[in-house]
Amino acid sequence: MMSTEWRADLRLKLEDLVDKFVVDGAEHKDVIEAVCEEIEHLRKAYEDDPADDDTVIDEPANDWPAAT
Incomplete structure (x- = not known):
């Protein structure tokens, strides 16, 4: 969609959503x-989302059986 x-x-x-519950x-x-x-x-969940945190290093886990 444009701008x-x-x-x-x-x-x-949102109007449809509100109307649905009012009708109910x-x-x-x-x-x-x-x-x-x-x-x-x-x-709040969006602000607290660690996926948006640039300080979190996304490294694969080495705890799977074939990793050693």
């Missing part, structure tokens, strides 16, 4: 709050 088109798609998908009986404000909490969890 900002993904944002429009994201908004539509959840309160709109509760769904929005839960979405915000989950996004914060995703943000």
Whole structure:
């Protein structure tokens, strides 16, 4: 997708997601709050992801049987 088109798609998908749970009986404000909490969890997990840490050296393990 080009520059900002993904944002429009994201908004539509979020609206659909919220609507699904509201139709199933959840309160709109509760769904929005839960979405915000989950996004914060995703943000924190992304920030804490050791795969993004340049100080981690990615070396193969030498503990498999044929390594010796």
